[in-house]
Amino acid sequence: MRLLVAEDDPRLLKTLLHIFQSNNFSADGVSNGRDALLYARSTEYDGLVLDIMMPEMDGIQVLRELRRLGINTPALFLTARTEVAQRVEGLDAGADDYLPKPFATAELLARVRAMLRRKETYLPDRLACGPVVLNRSSFQLEYQGCTQPLSGREFQILEMLMQAPGSIVPTERLITHLWGWDATVDTSVVWVHISKLRKKISALNAPLEIRFVRGAGYTLEVTA
Structure with missing residues (x-):
């Protein structure tokens, strides 16, 4: 799962990215509303974590514009505001949830998981490909x-x-989805991870094959 995190406090942004990346999310971070809007319009994200008070555009303005454009990526607001009126304003703008600062890491992760479960294209905790299962828990x-x-x-x-x-x-989509738009990751890094995956699939004697299509990318197939 890939998240966009928008937070203008650089220390908190760094902390949030570390939390998500340490818990097997891919996460991009931005520090102002205009960048948040630019990134989120790509529709490459499974969820948005937005601060409300940001320079250039606040989180509510960003989300309203995304919803106007028909982008329905689930969104969670992080804010120091605790007044009911601000919570209502954020939810009315199209947010799925609201978490006041300061927050506990466990609650943040639980709320993000709950937000993603409400997504129309939500993936279940157990993904099956033939008889092989990927346990997302x-x-x-x-x-x-x-x-x-x-x-x-x-x-x-x-x-x-x-x-x-x-x-x-x-391959390019794997890189941008996992490492971000501005990543300098070489395609050989993807190959290294694919190679390790193949070894683990082989160790299970699982009937799966990750096949490379020259000039195109990778595909997963169930073998006989």
């Missing part, structure tokens, strides 16, 4: 009672491939 690959733990990047790559088995996912 334990970050493990499961087959016939055996499991293989996955690293954060391995899990995120396989999650993307399992959302569209048989379809080609371009």
Whole structure:
């Protein structure tokens, strides 16, 4: 899952990105409303975490514009404001939830997971591709009672491939979705993670194959 985090406090933004990335989310961070709007319009995100008080555009203005454009990415507001009127204003703008600062990390993650469950294209905790299951709660690959733990990047790559088995996912899309638009990651880094995934699939004797299509990208197929 990929999140956009918009927070104008640089220390808090760094903390939020660390929290999400340490819990197997991909996350991009921006520090003002105009950048938040620009990034969020890409529709590449599964969820938005927006501060309300930001320079250039506040979080409510950003979300109202996104909803006007027909972008329905779930959104959670983070704000120091606790007045009922501001909470109502944010929810009326199209937010899915509201969390006041300061907050506990466990509650933040729980609210983000709950927000993503309400998404129309929400993926269940157990993704199946043939008889093989990707457990999104334990970050493990499961087959016939055996499991293989996955690293954060391995899990995120396989999650993307399992959302569209048989379809080609371009390498560039893997990079932007997992590392961000301005990433300087080389395609060889993707290959390294794919190679590790293949070894773990093989260790399970699971009937899955990650196939590289030259000039196009990667596809996940169920083998006989």
